[in-house]
Amino acid sequence: MEWGMKNRLSRLIQADGKALFLPIDHGYFQGPTHKLEKPGETIKPLVQYTDAIMLTRGVLRNCVDPAIPKPVILRVSGGTSVVGEDLANEAITTSIDEIIRLNASAVSMSVFVGSKYEHQSLTNLAKLVDVCEDYGVPVMAVTAVGRELEKRTARYLALCCRIAAELGARVVKTYYCDEGFEKVVEGCPVPVVIAGGPKVDTQREVFDFVYDGIQKGAIGVNLGRNIWQKDHPVAAIRAIRAIIHDNYTAEEAQSLFEQVKAGKA
Numbered sequence: 329m330e331w332g333m334k335n336r337l338s339r340l341i342q343a344d345g346k347a348l349f350l351p352i353d354h355g356y357f358q359g360p361t362h363k364l365e366k367p368g369e370t371i372k373p374l375v376q377y378t379d380a381i382m383l384t385r386g387v388l389r390n391c392v393d394p395a396i397p398k399p400v401i402l403r404v405s406g407g408t409s410v411v412g413e414d415l416a417n418e419a420i421t422t423s424i425d426e427i428i429r430l431n432a433s434a435v436s437m438s439v440f441v442g443s444k445y446e447h448q449s450l451t452n453l454a455k456l457v458d459v460c461e462d463y464g465v466p467v468m469a470v471t472a473v474g475r476e477l478e479k480r481t482a483r484y485l486a487l488c489c490r491i492a493a494e495l496g497a498r499v500v501k502t503y504y505c506d507e508g509f510e511k512v513v514e515g516c517p518v519p520v521v522i523a524g525g526p527k528v529d530t531q532r533e534v535f536d537f538v539y540d541g542i543q544k545g546a547i548g549v550n551l552g553r554n555i556w557q558k559d560h561p562v563a564a565i566r567a568i569r570a571i572i573h574d575n576y577t578a579e580e581a582q583s584l585f586e587q588v589k590a591g592k593a
């Protein structure tokens with residue numbers, strides 16, 4: 329591996345081999361998502377606890393201080409919306425010149441395996457990898473399901489992750505599933521991070537799936553709504569960070585969450 333690629337990956341994946349990425353890219357197809365109306369304000373108290381932020385060039389340029397001390401994962405696919413015909417019909421939206429100009433440490437794009445646009449999104453991934461590898465920029469593939477959240481089974485996610493890795497993704501982001509998540513990770517030859525999905529009811533559910541996912545081999549999370557849409561985002565991210573980097577159990581994370589919430593930690 330070339331020095332530039334190694335350097336970028338080492339900024340994202342920490343010395344302990346783990347990572348906590350904070351995505352705020354949801355507006356690229358959802359518009360002004362709840363609690364992300366002003367993304368710069370949303371991330372201000374959270375940035376110090378994350379290992380990287382994931383976002384589009386528009387939000388980066390307009391809402392984020394260029395002096396931010398954390399690396400950037402640039403979302404470079406899009407071209408669809410929640411009111412449009414098909415979320416899977418994405419294209420690459422950002423050039424390699426822009427990726428380098430914005431000093432991205434990685435880029436990410438979605439693949440839609442099993443959709444009408446499977447071929448398009450997978451060949452887009454392969455082309456993006458070809459371009460980015462020339463410049464030492466890692467590509468993180470996002471195994472997207474569009475509106476069909478029920479697709480999140482181990483068999484399907486394992487298929488998506490393996491295909492994304494085979495096409496050259498350096499990291500794969502996928503969903504957690506209750507049954508067989510270890511098979512998803514085992515079948516994928518590159519590091520896997522867990523996406524959160526829509527906000528779940530209790531904070532403890534988040535700690536449980538993050539803890540279980542890490543035990544089953546994920547290197548970390550790329551978790552958005554289950555942090556910044558929560559009532560206590562700082563307490564949530566600190567507790568999740570403790571699971572990822574300090575080997576906390578879900579129960580210990582819950583206890584830290586309560587302490588931070590009460591202003592005692």
Ligand code: R5P
Binds near residue numbers: 351526554
């Ligand atoms: C959606 O496709 C975006 O790429 C998000 O970054 C991703 O879904 C992770 O965010 P959340 O934890 O809110 O699902």
